Amino acid sequence: MSHEEILVPTNSTSGSWNMKWRLKCPACGIDEVERADETGDHEAVTVQPDRDDYDSPLGTRGGYVRVDLTCSDGHGFAFIMGNHKGAEFVGVVHRA
Structure with a gap:
């Protein structure tokens, strides 16, 4: 399977520059x-x-902050938000 975008932009109702994505x-x-x-x-x-x-x-x-997730088909993965000396990272990793 080809990897599609996993962070999908959604409309913000606040009217400001706030951004939100659906995972x-x-x-x-x-x-x-x-x-x-x-x-x-x-x-x-x-x-x-x-x-x-x-x-x-x-x-x-x-x-880092780790959020363990599961999709409705049973795939396990973790959403990670990390920081070190002014560098911010966001990613997903397979969860066994």
């Missing part, structure tokens, strides 16, 4: 994505402090 599953492209429920919604989001290591799932240095 699709990177494996199949479906837009029905929810927090992984194996451990409960409250444990699907984790925050890792900046310890100056390259331990982010994206391979970047610094702290």
Whole structure:
């Protein structure tokens, strides 16, 4: 399967420069994505402090936020937001 855009722009109703995207599953492209429920919604989001290591799932240095997700077809992946010294990264990784 070819990879489609997984962050799809949606219209903002605020009238300002705010931007928002809808996240699709990177494996199949479906837009029905929810927090992984194996451990409960409250444990699907984790925050890792900046310890100056390259331990982010994206391979970047610094702290990150990880949101474990599952699409309605059962594909597991994580949405990652990372930061290190003024550089911001956003990505998705396969979740086993």
